Amino acid sequence: xxxxxxxxxxxxxxxxxxxxxxxxxxxxxxxxxxxxxxxxxxxxxxxxxxxxxxxxxxxxxxxxxxxxxxxxxxxxxxxxxxxxxxxxxxxxxxxxxxxxxxxxxxxxxxxxxxxxxxxxxxxxxxxxxxxxxxxxxxxxxxxxxxxxxxxxxxx
Amino acid sequence: xxxxxxxxxxxxxxxxxxxxxxxxxxxxxxxxxxxxxxxxxxxxxxxxxxxxxxxxxxxxxxxxxxxxxxxxxxxxxxxxxxxxxxxxxxxxxxxxxxxxxxxxxxxxxxxxxxxxxxxxxxxxxxxxxxxxxxxxxxxxxxxxxxxxxxxxxxxxxxxxxxxxxxxxxxxxxxxxxxxxxxxxxxxxxxxxxxxxxxxxxxxxxxxxxxxxxxxxxxxxxxxxxxxxxxxxxxxxxxxxxxxxxxxxxxxxxxxxxxxxxxxxxxxxxxxxxxxxxxxxxxxxxxxxxxxxxxxxxxxxxxxxxxxxxxxxxxxxxxxxxxxxxxxxxxxxxxxxxxxxxxxxxxxxxxxxxxxxxxxxxxxxxxxxxxxxxxxxxxxxxxxxxxxxxxxxxxxxxxxxxxxxxxxxxxxxxxxxxxxxxxxxxxxxxxxxxxxxxxxxxxxxxxxxxxxxxxxxxxxxxxxxxxxxxxxxxxxxxxxxxxxxxxxxxxxxxxxxxxxxxxxxxxxxxxxxxxxxxxxxxxxxxxxxxxxxxxxxxxxxxxxxxxxxxxxxxxxxxxxxxxxxxxxxxxxxxxxxxxxxxxxxxxxxxxxxxxxxxxxxxxxxxxxxxxxxxxxxxxxxxxxxxxxxxxxxxxxxxxxxxxxxxxxxxxxxxxxxxxxxxxxxxxxxxxxxxxxxxxxxxxxxxxxxxxxxxxxxxxxxxxxxxxxxxxxxxxxxxxxxxxxxxxxxxxxxxxxxxxxxxxxxxxxxxxxxxxxxxxxxxxxxxxxxxxxxxxxxxxxxxxxxxxxxxxxxxxxxxxxxxxxxxxxxxxxxxxxxxx
Ligand code: FES
Ligand code: FES
Numbered sequence: 027x028x029x030x031x032x033x034x035x036x037x038x039x040x041x042x043x044x045x046x047x048x049x050x051x052x053x054x055x056x057x058x059x060x061x062x063x064x065x066x067x068x069x070x071x072x073x074x075x076x077x078x079x080x081x082x083x084x085x086x087x088x089x090x091x092x093x094x095x096x097x098x099x100x101x102x103x104x105x106x107x108x109x110x111x112x113x114x115x116x117x118x119x120x121x122x123x124x125x126x127x128x129x130x131x132x133x134x135x136x137x138x139x140x141x142x143x144x145x146x147x148x149x150x151x152x153x154x155x156x157x158x159x160x161x162x163x164x165x166x167x168x169x170x171x172x173x174x175x176x177x178x179x180x181x
Numbered sequence: 182x183x184x185x186x187x188x189x190x191x192x193x194x195x196x197x198x199x200x201x202x203x204x205x206x207x208x209x210x211x212x213x214x215x216x217x218x219x220x221x222x223x224x225x226x227x228x229x230x231x232x233x234x235x236x237x238x239x240x241x242x243x244x245x246x247x248x249x250x251x252x253x254x255x256x257x258x259x260x261x262x263x264x265x266x267x268x269x270x271x272x273x274x275x276x277x278x279x280x281x282x283x284x285x286x287x288x289x290x291x292x293x294x295x296x297x298x299x300x301x302x303x304x305x306x307x308x309x310x311x312x313x314x315x316x317x318x319x320x321x322x323x324x325x326x327x328x329x330x331x332x333x334x335x336x337x338x339x340x341x342x343x344x345x346x347x348x349x350x351x352x353x354x355x356x357x358x359x360x361x362x363x364x365x366x367x368x369x370x371x372x373x374x375x376x377x378x379x380x381x382x383x384x385x386x387x388x389x390x391x392x393x394x395x396x397x398x399x400x401x402x403x404x405x406x407x408x409x410x411x412x413x414x415x416x417x418x419x420x421x422x423x424x425x426x427x428x429x430x431x432x433x434x435x436x437x438x439x440x441x442x443x444x445x446x447x448x449x450x451x452x453x454x455x456x457x458x459x460x461x462x463x464x465x466x467x468x469x470x471x472x473x474x475x476x477x478x479x480x481x482x483x484x485x486x487x488x489x490x491x492x493x494x495x496x497x498x499x500x501x502x503x504x505x506x507x508x509x510x511x512x513x514x515x516x517x518x519x520x521x522x523x524x525x526x527x528x529x530x531x532x533x534x535x536x537x538x539x540x541x542x543x544x545x546x547x548x549x550x551x552x553x554x555x556x557x558x559x560x561x562x563x564x565x566x567x568x569x570x571x572x573x574x575x576x577x578x579x580x581x582x583x584x585x586x587x588x589x590x591x592x593x594x595x596x597x598x599x600x601x602x603x604x605x606x607x608x609x610x611x612x613x614x615x616x617x618x619x620x621x622x623x624x625x626x627x628x629x630x631x632x633x634x635x636x637x638x639x640x641x642x643x644x645x646x647x648x649x650x651x652x653x654x655x656x657x658x659x660x661x662x663x664x665x666x667x668x669x670x671x672x673x674x675x676x677x678x679x680x681x682x683x684x685x686x687x688x689x690x691x692x693x694x695x696x697x698x699x700x701x702x703x704x705x706x707x708x709x710x711x712x713x714x715x716x717x718x719x720x721x722x723x724x725x726x727x728x729x730x731x732x733x734x735x736x737x738x739x740x741x742x743x744x745x746x747x748x749x750x751x752x753x754x755x756x757x758x759x760x761x762x763x764x765x766x767x768x769x770x771x772x773x774x775x776x777x778x779x780x781x782x783x784x785x786x787x788x789x790x791x792x793x794x795x796x797x798x799x800x801x802x803x804x805x806x807x808x809x810x811x812x813x814x815x816x817x818x819x820x821x822x823x824x825x826x827x828x829x830x831x832x833x834x835x836x837x838x839x840x841x842x843x844x845x846x847x848x849x850x851x852x853x854x855x856x857x858x859x860x861x862x863x864x865x866x867x868x869x870x871x872x873x874x875x876x877x878x879x880x881x882x883x884x885x886x887x888x889x890x891x892x893x894x895x896x897x898x899x900x901x902x903x904x905x906x907x908x909x910x911x912x913x914x915x916x917x918x919x920x921x922x923x924x925x926x927x928x929x930x931x932x933x934x935x936x937x938x939x940x941x942x943x944x945x946x947x948x949x950x951x952x953x954x955x956x957x958x959x960x961x962x963x964x965x966x967x968x969x970x971x972x973x974x975x976x977x978x979x980x981x982x983x984x985x986x987x988x989x990x991x992x993x994x995x996x997x998x999x
Contacts, residue, residue, distance in 0.1 A: 044305075060215035061208020063437075065388050066470035070894035073388060101208035111206070119202045122859045125867060126693030127205030128388040128437030134206065153902040160894065162388045162438050163693050165866030165931075166902040 030094040034059060035103025043090045049083075050074040052090035053100060061102040061131055065160070072159030075132035075139075076100045082139035084132075084158070101131035104138075114138050114176045123172035125163035133159050137173045146177055192702040192712050193922075196859040200697040200717075204435075211434040213392035213407045214467040221394070222251055224453060224466035225307035227297040227314050228476060229289035232325075232887025233338070233546040234318035236287055236296065244299055244313030249306030252460060253314065255297045256286035259455050264421040266511065267446050269413075269666035270518035272542070276348035279339035279544075281511035283448035283455070289318070290338055290510035291548050292888050293475035295448050300456055300464060323887035327484055327505040327543045338510060338544040347508055347542040348517060352524050352600070354536040360599035366499025366535035370490030374572045380560045381957050382482035382507070382881040384474055384891075385553045386899055387692075389437020391477055392467035393450045395457035401428025402454055409439040410446075410730040411690055413667065415722045417446045417514075418454060433720040436692035440871065441552030442477055443692065444732050445514035474892050479881050480553020482507035483520060485564045487527075495578050497587045499535040500599075502527050502564065508542045509549035516550055517542050518665060522557030522651075525600040529565045530609055530649045530825060531587040536599040546887050552732060554871055554932045558650045566646045566937035570944065571953060580941075581613070584647050595918070602651060604823045605918045609647060612849040612913045616827040619909055620847040625831050633949055641844070642832045642946025646938035649825035652926035653738030657817050671735065672727040673743035674813035675704070675751050679797035681790030683710055685747075686718045686813075688728015689740035694928065695860040696736055700744055702856055703922070707748035708789050709775020727815070734822075734926025737856065742920045743816035750812030755792035758810065761803040762787050762795060822917050822925035826850035830938040834946045839965030841877060841943055847909040850930055854916045854923035861927050865910045868931020874900050875932075876939035878958050 027042040034057060043052055053059040053076070062085060065073030074085045077099035085098075104112040114137050117123070124130040133156065140147060140155035147155060152173045153166070161169065204210060241253035256263075266281040285296045297314050301307035322336045329335055330345040338345055355362030367373070394405040401424060408414055411431040419426035436443065449466055457464045468477070483506045490499040506520035524538040555562075573580040589596045591608040598604065622643070629641040654660075655669035674686040685704050689696055701715035718724050731740075752772055759777035760767040763785055770777045776786045792810055795801065799808035828848040834841050848865065855861055878898045882891045891897040916923025936957070943959050944952060952967045 054215075059208075060212070061210060063210075063212060063214075063389070065390070066894050068470070068893040068895050071388065071470070101206075105207055115206045118206050119198055122199065122863050124202060124205055125695070125863055126388065126436065126438040127201070127210065128212070130205050131208050149907065153905075157901045157903040160388065160899050160901060162386055162440070162871075162899065163867045164863060165868075165870035165908070166905055167866045167907050168863060170902065170907070 028091050030091055032093045033097040035100055045089070045091055047090045048086050049088040049090050049093050050085035053085060059100050059102055062100045063128060063131060065128065070160065072136060073129055073132040075135040075159065077135060082135050101134060104134070112138070114141070114172070117172040117176035121168045121172040121175055123164060123168040129159060129161040133161060133169055137176065140173065141177055147173070192705040193856050195702065195857065197698050197702055197712065197857055199695050200701065201695060212389055212437060213394055213405050213434055216394055216405055216434065217465065218394065218396050218463045221463040221465055222300050222302065222460070223304040223307045224456060224464050225299045225304070225311055226295045226449065226466070226472070227299070227311050227316070228472065229285065229292055229294045229296050231289055231318050231320060232292045232323040233321040234289050235321065236285065236289065237317045237319050239297060240315040241297060241313070243315065244310040247306065247310040247313050249302040250299060250310045251302065252300040253297060253310070254284070254456060256282060256284040259284055260286045262422070263451060263455060266448050266451060267417045267421050267514060268512040268516065270515045271664055272350050272517045272521050273348045276517060277342050278347070278512050279342050283451040288340070291546050293472070293548060294510070295452060298452050298456060300460065323546045325545055325547065325883060325885070325887055327507055327545065330543050330545055331505070331541065338546055345544045347512065347544060350521055350540045352538045354599045357601060359601045361535040363499055363501055363535045363537040366490050367488070367501060370498060371493045372491045372572070372575055373488060374568060374575050375486070375488040376568055376571060376954065378485040378487065378564050378567060379956060380481040380483040380485060380563065383480045383553055383875055383879050384881050384897055385440045385442025385477070385480060386474070386897065387438035387440055387442050390468045390470055390473045391443065391447065391449065392465070393453045394463065394465040395453045396463040397457045397461055399428065400425055402457060403430045403432065404450065404454065405432045405434055406450055407436050407443060408433050409436065409443040409690060409692055409732055411720055411722055412688060412728040412730050414446055414450065421451065422454060431722045433690050439692045440554040441480065441556055441732060444552050445478055470894060471892050474897055475889050476548060478513050478516070478551040479509065479548045480550060481560060482550055483560050485560065487564045487568050489568050489572050491572055491576065493576070495576050495583050495586050497531055497533050500527060500533050502538045504540040506540055506542050507545050507547065507550055509545060509547045511549045513549045513551040515552055518663065519550070519552050519556045520560065521663065523561035525602050525651055526558045526561035527565050528599050529562065530589055530647055532589055533599050547883060548889070554868065555929045556733065558929065559872065559933045559936060562646065562648045562650070562933050563937045566648065567940060570941050574953070580645055584645070588647065603820060604649065605820060606915050607649065607823060607825050607851065608913060608915045609825060609827070612825065612851055613647060613827040615911060615913060616829050616847050616849040619849070619911060620829045620831065620845055622829065638835060638837050640834050640836055640946045642834060642942040642944070644830040644832070644938045644940065644942025644945055646828040646934045646941065648828065648934040649823050650930060650933045651821040651823060652734035652929060653818055653822040654733030654735045655821060656819060667729065668817065669729065669739065670815050670817035671729055671740040671743045672813065672815045673740065673747045674811065675747045676811045677751060677789070677793035679794050681710065681714065681793055683708065683715045684718055685715060685744060686725045687740050687744065688725055688730065689736035690720045690728065690730045691736065692731065694731065694736060694864070695857065699737060699856045699860055700741065703741055703744055704748060707745060708751065709773065710789065734928040737924050738822045738920060738926045739816060739818050741922060741924060742818070743814050745921055746814035746816050747812050750814060751810050754810040754812060755789050757803060757806055758792040758795050759787040762791070818920065820919045822853070822919065824850060824852045824925040824927060824930050826930065826934060828934040828938040830942040832939065832942040832946060834943065834964060836968055839961035839963070839968065841959060841961070841964060843873070843906045843939070845909070846906055848931070848934065849911045849913055851913045851915050852927040852930065853925040854914060855912065856922070856924060861912070862910055864927045865931045866908060868929060869908055869935045870900060870905055872932040872935030873905065873939055875936045876957055876959060878904065880958050
């Protein structure tokens with residue numbers, strides 16, 4: 027077991043983890059942060075995407091010990107204290123960018139990251155930018171729209 | 182001057198944002214894998230690495246002694262109690278069902294079949310212990326190719342059967358009295374075109390892997406499952422395991438997509454119930470993606486031999502269809518019936534005088550097949566729309582003209598087809614004209630000619646799919662005539678609360694469709710209450726006790742009508758209360774905008790909420806009237822609903838690389854009266870993505886030993902955002918005449934229509950190279966080979982579409998090219 031200190035959605039945790047524990051499993055199983063989900067076992071689907079120290083990562087590709095001393099934001103930490111939504115969350119709702127919602131936590135985190143790096147992306151840049159996140163329900167069109175709408179709000 | 186209309190704005194037709202979103206966009210989700218109950222143990226499944234083998238020995242001793250392991254069970258432990266994974270659709274009286282154990286006992290019949298289960302304190306410990314199970318197999322030859330599987334002397338998948346054929350299902354219009362004899366049409370044909378098309382095996386690939394949690398309680402269990410069918414699952418668990426049905430509660434919490442993939446009762450659900458009951462402890466099992474791709478059922482996988490006959494002037498005279506449908510190793514819940522649903526759809530929108538449909542269900546040593554979005558209808562639509570193009574070429578006709586000449590004209594509805602269905606309404610001309618205009622068809626044709634003339638390395642192709650489908654499953658008597666094991670009705674209840682709020686209980690079970698929103702819109706309009714005041718209850722057999730769940734684009738067209746009927750009953754019950762309170766005659770009351778008024782005397786009124794409060798207090802009710810205006814209704818549709826539309830696709834093909842790019846995709850769908858256009862658009866987008874994926878990207882491939890080689894998302898290539906274009910989706914509105922809302926299903930339309938539109942476009946682009954078919958998925962390599970192989974390329978030349986060394990992702994010479 028290894029000791030880690032990590033801040034998740036604004037709360038500091040000090041925990042013992044097995045060295046092989048993936049960040050996503052630490053979040054889900056030890057912290058109960060089940061808003062972040064697992065959709066694959068080959069790092070292809072992006073459902074597990076979270077922010078680690080200001081960059082989006084697939085939390086199934088990061089060991090919990092690698093997050094030691096770091097700061098993680100998950101889908102559960104995006105809304106403000108009064109429940110006001112992050113502009114990307116709001117845009118997903120407004121643009122019907124989710125159906126079953128399973129890919130949605132990862133998609134929202136990926137779109138936020140994309141807009142951080144490129145506040146005014148073209149449609150193609152959005153499509154390329156979220157290529158690592160799979161959605162089986164929406165055909166992506168409304169996710170692209172949501173990203174464009176959120177870019178409009180943010181810029 | 183007219184009186185001011187106080188009615189609230191109509192909800193039906195509004196692009197309401199979804200009620201469902203709030204918890205999904207904030208991560209406050211209840212996926213089955215997110216749940217736990219006190220004392221819960223975790224399961225891991227040991228799966229067969231062999232496609233076909235007898236189990237010679239299993240020794241779990243080492244696994245049992247691993248840390249955290251509570252128990253290990255094998256087939257021997259449950260063989261007397263596990264029964265069979267249920268199949269509810271014996272399509273013919275003599276259909277052979279060899280039985281399907283949840284845990285294999287003596288023999289395994291596909292790679293991925295469960296052979297043992299480890300129960301441990303944590304999931305990691307359960308998985309770690311799998312390697313401690315010592316199991317030996319004696320290999321048997323795999324059975325992979327359907328043509329080979331039905332030959333005399335073929336290796337049998339199941340030792341207790343006489344052949345690998347499960348059933349042969351036949352429809353012939355002459356014998357059925359729905360049309361002329363097919364033999365006459367074949368004999369007298371002026372023009373005959375025949376093709377073999379391959380419906381490759383697909384994987385539903387819902388994003389939420391399947392999960393199940395079981396809590397035993399006395400004689401019964403509570404089961405949480407990522408399922409589309411909580412109600413059917415409850416009945417089936419009771420029947421399969423001999424549990425008292427009233428002690429079984431099934432809950433479908435948040436369910437992350439299904440597309441048919443979460444219809445069947447699964448071995449994993451049954452194993453979890455058996456283990457929980459044996460240990461008297463709650464357990465949870467969640468599959469990995471690799472397990473899901475390998476062992477959750479697959480879809481499609483048919484060989485389609487199709488012959489169309491016509492007169493020289495382009496009048497279709499007959500259609501003869503012969504299918505081999507791969508059931509995989511076992512018959513799942515509705516697996517045998519899936520290709521049979523296609524029987525009614527090969528004739529599509531056309532007036533075809535003579536028709537025969539023969540389907541043989543075949544066992545192979547591959548993952549079982551069952552419903553995948555569209556279930557039988559995409560396959561049918563693909564075959565007819567592809568062969569219409571080939572017939573057009575044969576006749577030297579424009580493919581759209583050929584379709585126009587043969588389709589049912591809008592003034593000819595209702596129209597009874599050669600397959601025996603009565604299409605209630607439609608307007609193929611209107612949808613087609615709109616689609617042609619939106620895509621700029623004539624300009625694209627001109628550009629295509631220019632590119633051909635100039636030998637442009639990038640060629641343009643235009644594809645058509647004018648489709649209809651039957652959905653809103655289903656009229657119970659039709660299901661009865663097809664020997665299906667249940668009805669097709671749906672149930673709803675409306676509970677009027679004292680504060681005027683409304684609870685609606687539905688037997689439909691959503692997993693992404695937006696029922697909470699669309700159904701609230703319907704109820705808001707019917708009862709004149711606010712959209713926000715309606716709450717939907719679903720997916721728990723304790724609170725929604727009766728239902729047939731969600732599949733086959735049935736929730737709105739069947740479940741929605743049950744809600745309408747329940748609302749009508751609420752209004753009639755409330756009318757009695759209102760009449761009493763207004764001291765008026767029931768017959769004199771008008772109801773609109775949620776209020777009862779005496780006709781002709783405005784002023785006094787009683788709202789539906791007033792009636793709800795009045796029955797709650799029950800102080801002042803008419804004699805003999807129960808203190809309730811709640812109501813329930815069960816609706817059995819008289820007919821299917823028949824959405825239709827015209828899908829047009831323009832592709833650019835780089836002839837040097839074989840790369841296909843969708844330049845423009847336009848569809849005009851007619852799904853009747855729209856309830857929520859935003860949700861409709863979303864359903865169409867998602868459906869298109871899946872249909873296009875069949876045309877261009879996806880295939881479940883087995884090697885010659887029967888191992889799935891596309892067992893991860895690295896190899897089973899779902900399209901990403903970068904692989905798909907933006908679609909132009911429009912609608913025409915021809916209301917259904919068989920239900921009071923005028924609605925038709927929409928969930929499957931995009932998937933059913935889009936595959937042939939894309940493939941027709943590719944073939945159209947490649948015709949100058951002598952190509953008249955392409956195997957799906959039309960990967961760059963296949964397209965390149967088709968171009969450079971000239972006329973030799975066939976979608977499924979010979980009989981090697983599946984199996985043996987010829988099945989590979991790269992299409993060796995034994996496969997595509999011969
Ligand atoms: S779960 Fe992390 S990429 Fe799929
Ligand atoms: S909304 Fe279902 S997977 Fe994206």
